[in-house]
Amino acid sequence: EAQVTQNPRYLITVTGKKLTVTCSQNMNHEYMSWYRQDPGLGLRQIYYSMNVEVTDKGDVPEGYKVSRKEKRNFPLILESPSPNQTSLYFCASSLLAVDALRNEQYFGPGTRLTVT
Amino acid sequence: RKEVEQDPGPFNVPEGATVAFNCTYSNSASQSFFWYRQDCRKEPKLLMSVYSSGNEDGRFTAQLNRASQYISLLIRDSKLSDSATYLCVVRLNTGFQKLVFGTGTRLLVSP
Numbered sequence: 001e002a003q004v005t006q007n008p009r010y011l012i013t014v015t016g017k018k019l020t021v022t023c024s025q026n027m028n029h030e031y032m033s034w035y036r037q038d039p040g041l042g043l044r045q046i047y048y049s050m051n052v053e054v055t056d057k058g059d060v061p062e063g064y065k066v067s068r069k070e071k072r073n074f075p076l077i078l079e080s081p082s083p084n085q086t087s088l089y090f091c092a093s094s095l096l097a098v099d100a101l102r103n104e105q106y107f108g109p110g111t112r113l114t115v116t
Numbered sequence: 117r118k119e120v121e122q123d124p125g126p127f128n129v130p131e132g133a134t135v136a137f138n139c140t141y142s143n144s145a146s147q148s149f150f151w152y153r154q155d156c157r158k159e160p161k162l163l164m165s166v167y168s169s170g171n172e173d174g175r176f177t178a179q180l181n182r183a184s185q186y187i188s189l190l191i192r193d194s195k196l197s198d199s200a201t202y203l204c205v206v207r208l209n210t211g212f213q214k215l216v217f218g219t220g221t222r223l224l225v226s227p
Contacts, residue, residue: 040219042120042216042219042220043217045214107161108159
């Protein structure tokens with residue numbers, strides 16, 4: 001089954017404790033991205049990756065890192081989480097970047113992160 | 117001003133009702149338009165694209181008014197299963213193409 005998986009689905013952590021949210025897709029997609037969703041603000045792109053070893057900042061990259069060492073995985077790293085990073089996070093993938101812009105992208109189920 | 121604005125709702129309607137949502141966008145570089153559906157705390161899913169001439173998919177009709185910079189979604193014969201949040205999404209071309217998501221309009225359909 002074609003899918004995007006994220007782990008963990010729920011996480012409560014404390015300020016400053018490094019964490020990683022994993023994202024994996026089994027569709028051999030080149031383009032992957034991370035979004036956060038906050039009440040009243042909609043989905044905002046954090047980082048995206050056009051292919052292996054190619055990543056770039058989205059609209060709200062501050063406080064986040066990503067890596068793309070393999071095509072299937074695109075982890076989101078919070079080196080020192082802060083309460084303002086409490087949010088619902090979605091990973092998404094598409095075959096190519098142009099497909100994402102045509103909205104032919106697959107979203108993961110989301111990760112609800114709370115930083116206290 | 118937000119690039120994409122939606123009435124957050126909620127819109128409370130009885131089963132069988134017709135309901136319409138509007139979405140306005142501020143950037144004239146907006147190229148393409150879409151409606152997504154998002155169930156509570158789940159991932160967004162593409163509902164339909166919006167074409168200049170308007171388009172229909174079953175009970176759902178989408179319209180685009182470029183002159184007034186708004187798009188609309190009409191749902192006829194509402195079902196309980198239509199209860200969700202509907203996101204308006206705009207594709208911008210400002211030298212670099214990007215998607216801008218609205219904050220969503222919540223719909224509650226009651227028996």
